[in-house]
Amino acid sequence: MCINRLMFVRSALVTDFDFCHVKRVTIPLLTCYHCGDTCRDEHLRFDEKDFCCQGCRAVYGLLQESGLCDYYELAEKPGVKEERDTSELRPELFEIAEVRDKLVEYSEDGITRVTLSVPQMHCSSCIWLLENLQRVEPAIIRSRVRFSEKELSITFREDRLSLRALVELLRRIGYPPLLNTDRDKKARRGPGVPRILYVKLGIAAFAFGNIMLFSFPEYLGADDSDHLLLKGFQYLSLVFSLPVLLFSSTDFFTSAWAGIRTRQVNIDQPIALGIVALFARSAADVILDIGPGYFDSLAGLVFFLLVGRWYQAYTYQALSFDRDLSDFLPLVVIRKKGEVEEAVGVGDLAEGDRIVVRDQELVPVDSVLREGIGNIDNSFITGEPLPVRRAVGDTVRAGGRQRGAAIELEVLRPFQQSHLKRLWEEHAGTSAQRRPAMPRMIDAVAQRFTIAVLLISAAAGIYWAGKDAAMVWPVVTAVLIVACPCALALSMPFAYGHTMRLLGKHGVFLRDAEVVERMARVDAVVYDKTGTLTAREAYEMRFVGVPLTPDEEQRVRSLARNSAHPLSAVLYNGIKAEVSDAIEVEEVAGMGVSGVVRGLALRIGSATYTQGERVELVPGEAQVHVAIGGMHRGYFVVRKRARSGMSSAIAGMKGMASTHLLTGDSNVDAEVAAAFGEATMRVGCTPPDKSAYVADLQKEGHRVMMVGDGLNDAGALAQSDVGMTVSESSAALTPASDAILDARSLGHLPKALWLTRKARTIVKMSLGLSLMYNVTGVSFAVAGKLTPLIAAILMPLSSVTVVGFVTLATTWAALRAWRSDRNMTKVS
Amino acid sequence: MNVIFLLITASTVVAVLFLAAFTWAVRSGQFDDDRSPSVRILGDARPVKPIESSSNSTTNPNA
Structure with missing residues (x-):
């Protein structure tokens, strides 16, 4: 087991460090037992396990004390590293009566129940730990997780443990709760599967199974001697199909009706027509004693359609794509x-x-x-x-x-007039709802399909009217029944839903299935630079001046440890050396920090502070000057590091979409520029510039995907056809978007784009397949030969084959996309 | 032949009962979260370990 944890990884900070004497070496790095990160800056050994930081070690210690080490067995490296960036939380806020009132659901005799939103939970181990909190803190009576909503409901003895202490405990073990008191609980009940859909599905399945059973004697050729029995079965089927018609299929009727009212043809109209035709024909057949009716096909049809609806709801992501300003502040x-x-x-x-x-x-203001x-x-x-x-x-x-x-x-x-509020209202408050809807492929098909069905049934009716008037009703209803586009309606939710799931596995999370189709049609990709192509918190640095010896570097690092300035932290993290104590440390605000390390006086900070010459600052870079023993030695140049996968994110788009770079900086780093090559770059962009650029591309007829991260990209994200935000953690701040890209998956973006295109092709193919079934069925129907048995076979067969086809085809496409990637990395 | 009617009545009643049970299960929220219950049964076999004995690592196969 321990061998698995030993990973040989290239040290992440060795690139571009030639100037500062950090050798290009490949050293084996250990991964943290708690969070699975590589132990880069710190390495702690405790209880024969490796940890990357004090925080992780402390959590392990706490869990071990409470006998909760099962946490580490249920999933690999389940822990969440304490990220300073995401800890918006101030436990003292939970002491405020208003906040407490909103969270507490029940409080009596010192026993209180609260429901907290804990976005950090992500795996089996998280659930297990959060449900066993009573072992860590005896004052907790019971804790229950609702994973789909990422909510934690805790019952505890408030006379022994305050709400604030509870929140601090959660924070300590790596699950800080979010304070979302503003939201209405009901509205927040996620976009998951609504309960009523399960009931509808259950009733349709129940009717489907039973009616099929009742129909067997008919299909197996029962003779007239059992007439009473057969009749009984038929009426029972009629009774069972009533809830299917009146309850289970209401969604299709409302959607069809909504389409009629807005004078739009949608896929639910031929479906609703088919359902009505099925029921009317079957009821007439049974009551007039003509035949057994098509009740099994009716129940089967509704069942399969509802399965499609369920899958669509099931694949929605539990991520929040719409952000409110109050989420940020x-x-x-x-x-x-x-x-x-x-x-x-x-x-x-x-x-x-x-x-x-x-x-x-x-x-905040x-x-x-x-x-x-x-x-x-x-x-x-x-x-x-x-x-x-x-x-x-x-x-x-x-x-x-x-x-x-x-x-x-x-x-x-005041808040209402602040710059941020205005900026937000101008750009970011918009979600995809404002976006002009791109016509969905399925609706275009449905339109022609509906017209074709109506024409064919009318033609068949007219033909039979001249020949045998008694056949008009059976033929017309048969056409409407068999032309019901069940497979057609299933192909899109399953193909796109499955694509979403596959993309989610690779770190690309889409808002809904429609985004897959929009993404498939993208032919221009616009990247933002800072925070998107370059990392938010990772820096690289080099030293300019008289080179420092490793011994001097060690002193610089030791001094940097004593400073609160972010650039000091960058130096501290960037230099690899042991740390020794610094004495007489003095930090001068806005200037730098000075101190004595092992008998030598050091100063790091601004040029003036270290008595060095002022050097022109390159935008996007910062300088930390170093003076050792009163001598100015030079300065470190610090800048943000490009994300890994940046070059493949750009190069991989070749042949699929043009790439563009927008940045608010006044220049572009050489590394980024080299990766972009000839592609269009625009520097010095203000937020309105960015959205204008996207709008211009759209005017030229391009479909644009904007990849950005911050509020400064929000306008462009809303303007684009597909807005994608890059995020380093699930709790990070991102503006409203259609998709969220895990920062580590940046290099996978071209593959994701390729997969969505394949998914669209697969949908087209499956539409062809289901149309073939419809044509077969219709040819039976117009000839007046559609027996209930044929309908009962054709309906499920077409649905199952279409669903099977799209699922297998998208899985295969995803495998191909990510396998070719492995080959590519081998070659390079 | 009459026995068939009896059988059908009986089986239909049973089927309807199951449908009612399913509907009740859905409405009482049993389908809301299909992830956590599967984890809930894991790891509960071991008794809550008093903090004093934490140094004893026999119950911890990882150590």
Whole structure:
């Protein structure tokens, strides 16, 4: 088992490090027992297991103490690394009465039940651990997970454990709950399968099975001596098919009716017509004692159609694609009145209020910095790659994230008038609903299909009217019955639904099946740079100046550890060396940090602080100057690292779609530029520029997929035909979009695009297949030879073959897409 | 022949009962979450281990 955990991975930070004496070496890296990450910066050994950080080790220790090590057996590396970036959570907020009231469902005699939203749960181990919380904390009586909604319902003794302590416990084991008090519980009950659909499906299945059984004597050739028995069966079938008609198939009638009212032809109209024809014909046959009727076909048809509906609902992702501004901002902020700190809603902030924003928290409103050093990361709003310094008196716009010590701000404008709110309303508040619907292939087919069915049945009716008037009714109903496009209606949900599932396995999550079709028609892909092609939190650096010896690097790292500045953290993570203690450490705000490491005085920070020459800053890069023993030695150039898979994400699009790059920066890194080659690049884009660029492409007749990440891309995402956001974790902030791409899967994007195209071809092929069945059936029907037996065979046969075909074909296509990838990596 | 009618009546009644049971199961939320119940039965076999004995690793095959 331990051998499995030993992975030989290329050290992630060795590229481009020639300048700073980090050798290009391949060293075996250990993976963390808790979260499965490679142990890069830290390596802790505890209980004969490897851990990547204190956080992971602490969680393991806690679980081990409570005898919960089963957690590590139910799934591989189930843990969630504590990510500072995603921890929006402030446990003290759960002490506020209003917040508590919204979460608590029941509270009596010190026993309380709360329902919390825990987006971090993702595997069997998570469920198991969260349901065994009473072993960690005896005050918890019972905890229950609703995995599909990612909700955790906990009953606990509030007299022994406060809600805040409970939240802190959850956070400690890696499952911080989200504070979504604003949302209505009912509206939030996910897009999963509605209960009523199961009931409808169950009733249709029940009727299908029983009516088929009742029909067997008929098919097996029972003679007239059993007339009474046969008649009894027929009436029983009639009774059983009533709930199918009146309850199970109501969705098709409402949808067909909605189509008629808006004067649109949709696929449900011929289906509704077929269902009605089936029932009317069968009832007439039975009551007038003409024949046994087609009740089994009716029940079977509705059953298969409902299976299609169920599958469609089942494949919806449990991700939230529509984001509200309140998802991004803290709902409650700490307002300071004199020395008293109190929590207030963002909407209640008034001009002149003092608020406190701590490390990793978002600034909720436009405000002026009054105390502390602002180190504001605006990457989500503007796409600026590195945090910017703000001094007392500077304006800080809403949406920036403070990195570093807590700051105090004075509110400049109330929330309703803030810059962010306006930006949001201009671009991002829109979801796909506003997007003009691309005509679905299935609707276009349905339109012709419906007209054809009506024409054929009319023609057949006229023909038989001249020949044998008694045959008009049977022939016309037979045509309507057999032309019911059941297989046609099933092919799309199954092909696209299955494609969605396959894409989900590879880190591409689509909003719904329709996105598959829109994606298949994309012929231009527009990438945003910062945060999309380059990583949000990973940096690379090189040293310019007199090269540092490994010993000096070690000192720099030791000093950097003592500074709260984000760039110090980059240095600390980027240099590989042992750390020793630094003494006389002094951090000067906005300048740098100085200290003595092993008898040598060091300074790192700005050029002035280290008495070095000012060097022109390249946008998108930052400099950290180093002075050792009073001598300025040079500076580190720090910039964001390109994501792995970037070049394949661009190169792989060749032949499928043109690629474009938009960036808010004023230049493009050489690495990114090289990957793009001749493709179109546009620098210095403002958010409106980006959406205008996408709109221009659309005017030229292109179907555009926008791949972006932050609010600065939100307008372009909404404008594009397929908006895709790149996200590093499920809890990360992304604007409204059609699809979410796991950042690690960036290189898979061309394959995903290829797969959706294949899926569309497969749907077309399956439409051909199902039309063939319809033609066969109709030829029986117009000849007046459609016996109930033929209908009963044809209906399920066509549905099952079409569903089988599309499922196998899409699976095969996905296998091919991802196998060819393995070959490609081998070659290179 | 009459026995057939009896049989059919009986089987239909049973089938309807099952349908009613299924409908009740759906309405009581048993189909809402098809993931967690399958995990719920795992790992419960071991008794809650008191914290004091945590150093004893015999119950932990990973150690």
